[in-house]
C-alpha cells in the first residue's frame with residue numbers, strides 16, 4: 008500500500024525547462040492532487056482525508072488561510088491542499104534505527120525534500136551535548152531535560168519560543184500562557200517573516216491588523232485588485248471566489264512582476280466550462296510591475312483620484328465618509344500634489360496610460376476590494392506600501408461597506424488565530440491585564456524578541472534556548488548562514504514537529520525533537536475526542552476535527568506537549584490546571600473566552616454550525632480603534648529602489664510544489680520547470696545585456712551594505728517574462744542571499760522580495 012521513503016536524495020541533474028502556463032487548476036489540477044494521495048496513503052485513508060477536508064465536521068486544511076464558503080462542495084479542496092494532507096497523513100514513519108544510522112552531519116547533507124519524505128516522526132528523540140546523533144528518549148525524560156535547562160537559565164529572557172502558524176487556537180493560547188508564566192515575552196513567530204508589515208500598517212491606519220472583508224464580499228465587489236500574490240499556487244480556492252465574483256460582474260486587476268497562471272485564466276474543475284471549455288479569464292487588466300514599485304503605483308492612482316475630484320468637485324471622493332470617519336485628507340492632497348511622475352514610471356516600469364486605466368477603473372467602481380500577500384509585505388517599504396492601499400480605499404469609502412475592503416490574504420492556516428490568542432512578542436497591555444486577572448500571575452511587560460532579533464540574540468550568545476512549536480526556523484529565516492551559525496551557538500534547541508526538516512539537523516548543543524499529532528488525526532484525550540479551532544483570513548473562527556487514526560499511539564497532541572512541559576517547568580508556580588487543559592480542551596476555551604476580546608462564550612459559539620466571526624470595527628461599524636478614533640490617511644515618502652548598473656533585484660518565491668520550506672516535489676508546473684529548483688528567472692534582454700544565454704549556470708551573489716559575500720552556486724538561468732532588471736528564485740534555498748539586516752521599515756520583516764544580486768559565470 009505505501010511506497011518506501013526515498014533513500015537517494017534528489018538533484019537538479021535532470022531539470023527540464025518548458026514554457027509557462029496561461030491558466031491554473033482545471034482537470035490536471037485535480038488529477039495531480041488525487042494521485043499522490045491515493046498512491047501514498049492507500050485509497051481508503053486518502054479518500055477519507057480528502058473528503059473531510061474543509062467540511063463542517065472535518066478538519067481545516069493546513070495549506071493556507073483562505074476562508075471557507077458558507078455552502079461547502081463535496082470536494083472543498085485544491086491540488087495543493089491535497090498535497091499538504093498527503094504529506095502529513097502518510098502512513099510511513101521514521102524507524103528507531105534511523106537515528107543511529109544518520110548523524111546530524113549526514114542529515115545536513117540532505118535536501119528538505121528528502122528529509123520530509125522520510126515519514127512521520129513518532130518518538131521523542133534527544134541529542135546530548137557533544138553527540139552527533141539523536142537517540143530515543145521517553146516523554147517524561149524529554150520534559151525533564153528541557154525543564155532542567157529552562158530552569159537553569161539566569162533569566163527567562165534567555166529562551167525564545169517560536170510558533171509557526173499551523174498551531175491551533177487552543178495550542179497557541181496554552182503556549183503563550185506557559186511562556187508568559189515562565190517569565191518572558193520572547194514569542195517570535197512566522198508572522199514576523201510574513202504579514203507583519205500588514206499588521207503594522209493596518210493597525211496604525213484603521214486600528215486592526217486584519218482583513219475588513221468577509222467571504223461574501225468577494226461576490227459583491229465591482230473591482231478586485233490583487234497585488235503581490237500568486238493565488239493559483241498559494242491560495243488556489245481563492246480562484247473559485249474570483250470566478251464567482253466575475254460571474255456577478257466584477258472586474259479584476261492583477262499587479263505582479265510575473266504573469267502568474269492563476270492571475271490569467273482559471274479552469275474550475277467543478278464546472279463544465281472549466282473541464283472542457285476555455286475556463287474563466289481572471290484579470291481584466293494585468294500590470295506587470297517592477298519589484299518594489301507598488302508604493303509608487305498606489306500613490307499615482309490616489310493622485311489621479313484626487314485630480315479627478317478637483318476637476319469635478321463632489322463627484323469622485325466619498326466626502327461624507329471622509330468627513331465623518333477619516334483624518335489627514337488635506338495633508339495627503341498636498342503630499343500627492345508634489346508626486347514625481349517620472350519617479351513613478353521608473354519605479355513601476357509601467358506606462359502612464361496603464362496607471363490612468365487603473366485609476367479610471369477604480370473611480371468607476373462603487374465597491375472595491377484590494378487583496379495582497381508577500382509581494383508587498385516583504386519589502387523595505389512594505390508598511391508604507393500597505394498604508395497607501397488604505398489611503399486609496401479610504402478616498403472612496405471602500406472600507407466598511409459590502410463588497411469593499413482591505414484584504415490581506417494570510418499564509419499559514421492559523422497564523423491569524425495565533426496572533427489573536429496572544430502569540431506576539433509585543434501584545435498590548437489590555438491583553439496582559441486580562442491574562443493577569445484570569446490567572447493571577449503578573450505576566451512580563453517588556454517586549455520580547457521577534458524572529459530577526461531572535462537570530463541576533465542567538466548570534467551574540469545572549470539567547471541560550473530556542474524552542475519551536477512547529478515550523479522550520481533556520482530554513483524559513485533570512486540569511487541562512489548567519490541563522491544557522493546562530494542556532495548552533497545555543498545550549499539547547501527543541502522542535503515540536505510532525506516531520507523532519509533542516510531545523511532538526513542544525514541545532515543547539517543539546518537538542519530534542521518532540522513528535523506531535525497532525526491536524527488530520529483524531530485527538531483522543533481523557534474526556535473523549537477533541538477538536539481544535541482556527542481563524543481564517545477573514546476572521547471566521549471554526550472547529551477542526553481530526554479524522555484519521557493517528558500514525559502512532561506514541562504521539563502527543565500539541566496541547567498535551569505544552570501542558571506537560573508547563574508542569575515540568577513551572578511546577579506549582581502558577582495556578583493553572585494544565586492536566587485539565589490536556590484532558591478537555593473546553594477548559595482552555597473557557598479561559599480564551601475570558602481573556603481574548605471577541606471570544607465570549609467561545610465554547611458555545613464555536614459549536615454553532617460553521618463557527619462564528621470575530622468582531623471587526625472597520626468592517627462592522629466603521630469604527631477605527633486608532634488614537635484619534637478615525638481612520639488615518641497617511642503621507643509616505645516615496646523611495647525608488649535603486650539597482651546599481653549590472654545588478655538585478657531578486658525576489659524569492661514559492662514554486663507550485665512546496666509549502667514554505669516543505670518541498671513536495673521538484674516541479675513548478677505553471678512556470679514550466681520540471682525536476683529542479685536551482686533556477687534564476689530572468690528577463691531575456693537582461694540575459695543578453697549581461698552576456699549570458701538561457702541555460703547558463705551562474706553563481707548568484709547578493710550585495711548589501713555589510714559587504715558580506717552571500718552566494719548561491721551553480722544556478723541555471725531561465726529566460727522568463729519578468730520585468731527588466733527583476734529576477735526570481737525559489738525560497739527557502741534563496742534565503743542564503745537575504746541579509747539579516749535587510750528588513751522592512753517598521754515591521755522588521757526580512758526583505759525577501761528585493762535582494763540586489765550580481766551574476767557571475769559558475770566555475771566549470
Ligand SMILES: Nc1nc2c(c(=O)[nH]1)N[C@H]1C(S)=C(S)[C@@H](COP(=O)(O)OP(=O)(O)OC[C@H]3O[C@@H](n4cnc5c(=O)[nH]c(N)nc54)[C@H](O)[C@@H]3O)O[C@H]1N2
Pocket residue numbers: 070071072087201234235236237238240241242262263264265267296297298299300301380381382383417418419658659660661662663665666667668760
Ligand atoms: N501551496 C502553497 N500554499 C501556500 C504556501 C506555500 O508555500 N505553498 N505558503 C503559505 C504562506 S505562509 C503564505 S505567506 C502565502 C504566500 O502567498 P504569496 O504571497 O502568493 O507567495 P509568494 O510565492 O511569496 O508570492 C509572492 C507573489 O508576489 C509577487 N511579487 C514579488 N515582488 C513583488 C512586488 O514588488 N510587487 C508585486 N505587486 N508583486 C510582487 C510574486 O511574483 C509572486 O506572485 O501562501 C500560503 N499558501
Ligand SMILES: Nc1nc2c(c(=O)[nH]1)N[C@H]1C(S)=C(S)[C@@H](COP(=O)(O)OP(=O)(O)OC[C@H]3O[C@@H](n4cnc5c(=O)[nH]c(N)nc54)[C@H](O)[C@@H]3O)O[C@H]1N2
Pocket residue numbers: 170171172173174197198200201202381385418419476477478479480483484485503504505506507508523524525526565659660661666667668669738739741742745759
Ligand atoms: N526568502 C524567503 N523567506 C521566507 C518567505 C519568503 O517568501 N521568502 N516566506 C516567509 C513566510 S511567509 C513564512 S510564513 C515563513 C514560514 O516559516 P515556518 O512556519 O517556520 O516554516 P514551514 O515550512 O511552514 O514549517 C514546516 C514544518 O512545520 C512542521 N509541522 C507541520 N505541520 C505541523 C503541525 O501540525 N504541528 C507542528 N508542531 N509542526 C508541524 C513540520 O515539521 C514542517 O517541516 O517563512 C518565511 N521565509
Ligand SMILES: [Mo]
Pocket residue numbers: 197200201202417418419
Ligand atoms: Mo507566510
